[in-house]
Amino acid sequence: MSQIDEIKSRIDILDLISESVKLRRAGKNYSGLCPFHTEKTPSFIVSPDRQTWHCFGQCAEGGDVFKFVMKKEGWDFKEALRYLAGKAGVTLTTYTPQQQEEKDAHERLRAQLEEAVTFYRHQLLNTADGQSALTYLREKRHLTDAVIETFGLGYAPQGWDNALKHFTAKGYSQQDLIDTGLLTVRDDADDPRNTYHATRVYDRFRDRIMIPIRDEQGRMAGFGARILNPDDVPKFLNSPETPLFSKSRLLYGLDRARKPIRATDQAVIVEGYMDVIALHQAGFENVISPMGTALTEDQLRLLKRFSKRIVLALDPDAAGQAAVLRGLDAARQSLDREGEISFDARGLLRHESRLQADLRVATMPDELDPDEIVQRDAEEWKRLIENAQPIVTHVMGALAAGRDLEDVQVKADIVAQVLPLIEDLPDPVVRDSYQQKLARFLRVDERALIGRQVKGPRTRRPRPKGEATTPSEPLKPKVAAVSPSHKIGAHCLSLLLRRPDLLYRLDRVLQEAGLSRLSPEDFEYTDHQMLFRLVRQSLEQDAHDADQYLHQNLPAALSDLTDDLLAKSATTNSLPLDPVDDRLLEDLFRGVIKIRRLGLDENINQLRFLQEDAQQQGDLRAASYLEMVSHYQRSRNALDQASLKLTERRQE
Numbered sequence: 001m002s003q004i005d006e007i008k009s010r011i012d013i014l015d016l017i018s019e020s021v022k023l024r025r026a027g028k029n030y031s032g033l034c035p036f037h038t039e040k041t042p043s044f045i046v047s048p049d050r051q052t053w054h055c056f057g058q059c060a061e062g063g064d065v066f067k068f069v070m071k072k073e074g075w076d077f078k079e080a081l082r083y084l085a086g087k088a089g090v091t092l093t094t095y096t097p098q099q100q101e102e103k104d105a106h107e108r109l110r111a112q113l114e115e116a117v118t119f120y121r122h123q124l125l126n127t128a129d130g131q132s133a134l135t136y137l138r139e140k141r142h143l144t145d146a147v148i149e150t151f152g153l154g155y156a157p158q159g160w161d162n163a164l165k166h167f168t169a170k171g172y173s174q175q176d177l178i179d180t181g182l183l184t185v186r187d188d189a190d191d192p193r194n195t196y197h198a199t200r201v202y203d204r205f206r207d208r209i210m211i212p213i214r215d216e217q218g219r220m221a222g223f224g225a226r227i228l229n230p231d232d233v234p235k236f237l238n239s240p241e242t243p244l245f246s247k248s249r250l251l252y253g254l255d256r257a258r259k260p261i262r263a264t265d266q267a268v269i270v271e272g273y274m275d276v277i278a279l280h281q282a283g284f285e286n287v288i289s290p291m292g293t294a295l296t297e298d299q300l301r302l303l304k305r306f307s308k309r310i311v312l313a314l315d316p317d318a319a320g321q322a323a324v325l326r327g328l329d330a331a332r333q334s335l336d337r338e339g340e341i342s343f344d345a346r347g348l349l350r351h352e353s354r355l356q357a358d359l360r361v362a363t364m365p366d367e368l369d370p371d372e373i374v375q376r377d378a379e380e381w382k383r384l385i386e387n388a389q390p391i392v393t394h395v396m397g398a399l400a401a402g403r404d405l406e407d408v409q410v411k412a413d414i415v416a417q418v419l420p421l422i423e424d425l426p427d428p429v430v431r432d433s434y435q436q437k438l439a440r441f442l443r444v445d446e447r448a449l450i451g452r453q454v455k456g457p458r459t460r461r462p463r464p465k466g467e468a469t470t471p472s473e474p475l476k477p478k479v480a481a482v483s484p485s486h487k488i489g490a491h492c493l494s495l496l497l498r499r500p501d502l503l504y505r506l507d508r509v510l511q512e513a514g515l516s517r518l519s520p521e522d523f524e525y526t527d528h529q530m531l532f533r534l535v536r537q538s539l540e541q542d543a544h545d546a547d548q549y550l551h552q553n554l555p556a557a558l559s560d561l562t563d564d565l566l567a568k569s570a571t572t573n574s575l576p577l578d579p580v581d582d583r584l585l586e587d588l589f590r591g592v593i594k595i596r597r598l599g600l601d602e603n604i605n606q607l608r609f610l611q612e613d614a615q616q617q618g619d620l621r622a623a624s625y626l627e628m629v630s631h632y633q634r635s636r637n638a639l640d641q642a643s644l645k646l647t648e649r650r651q652e
């Protein structure tokens, strides 16, 4: 749950407003004198069901807890958030001045890395030394100049101080260069007996092809560097862990793959940077790779923002029997060797269930790497990815490869390896279906498997530290139900966040139906309103990448809410997001009609109470309330007609 939703679930609007307004029951709602304008009879209504308030008097506005506190105290959203978080006992992640300073420092380091990209590119394209690297990329890797440019590939020349000299001449301090990982410090440099401190730094990257690594927003993070001379080791050398470069968080190519991943609703993970580049050149752009180490949950979590359908394209070494066994047996031994994804079925399955993702494995045939496969036959790549198998199925196949499945011992061995994996799955339905699959695969009686399971002690491994399975929940949510309008609003927003471009089409459809464009006021909750404004702004930036704008301008307080919403739309029933824009649009259109209708219903309902009250007390406002009711009723009719028309058109 996002922090904002957490706060909403713990603060009851009735409690909050009762602190300053005397409220009286009015049907399922409460009424009172509006705290924002002076009046003698109540025109202020609080709805506990919806967790909203509304003033039908002079103010003519309403909102949620945030809006109430903002209006009452004259605060902005951030201030209201801080206050309510404190009240709810929710700890906010916000920037301290120290963190702000850190952010600024990061900006400086990024700028330096951008300059390094330019420096290495110049070496590749314009120097005699760079020629062999360029030839390698063009002839051995078959990369076009356009792709070399797109990915910003470069060359780090031989020698110990090329980057050192170039960047210190430009005014960078050695410490900055060490912080970005361009320079290396000799191990003994910190030894107080070493008096040559300053001279014991040298270029980290020498005689290597330089591959800039950017974060998902396209900001420079570091470099991957590949050898040219086959005798050099290691084959790949990454930037060291720096404030910007975290191997366990970054995914290579995600800045470019992000949009294609959303569009195809599928992400393909390959092992090497060069594979990503080759596949991109072949037109498969939804591809990324980890940083030469095992996939982490952080990486999968990041990826999940863009799609939950993830395929691991592994070379036979990583996917084969040996790797599967190693992955199963190795009690999480760190296989953190450069240039190799360790295949850890148990770990991956756990990630899969915890992240509610769909992880599959595609195995490359004939000892070929993905880049060799697309070069051989692009269609083949497509087929391989389409035929990717769920992890458990893959493990069964890998364990059975080359063995005699009629042999009882082999069967027993496979059962012993696979059954614990299946038992670990949280969903009983999925568990059953895999048990059936395993039984069918080995041609044994399923009951025999289940019998085994009951007899044998359940050998659940202790979970590694720091992997709590049940997050501690100190406080029970107080406000249980989420109102329908909150749910539908969140649904519409989740779709718009994923496809901001649909907003223009939605506006057109609404206007064609005689209704107004979607506006922030259509959303009842302050955080939703803010996110919607951001979506609208992102489109107006004539920037080609609305998505990028959105993420860059997202206030910290809304970022986990956005993640939540994006994750939601990734699972939104069976809607594949790309080919059926029309269905998506209709889904949005109906969602908008629904929230508007719910809002009007509520207003009408609340006004009836006020009107009766006013009438009893001989208040003149009774008449104006009646007028408002009929106004809302007309709006409601218009909505119903628009919705009816759409249904009729669908049936034609």
Ligand SMILES: [Zn+2]
Binding pocket: 034, 035, 036, 037, 044, 055, 056, 057, 058, 059, 060
């Ligand atoms: Zn008022």
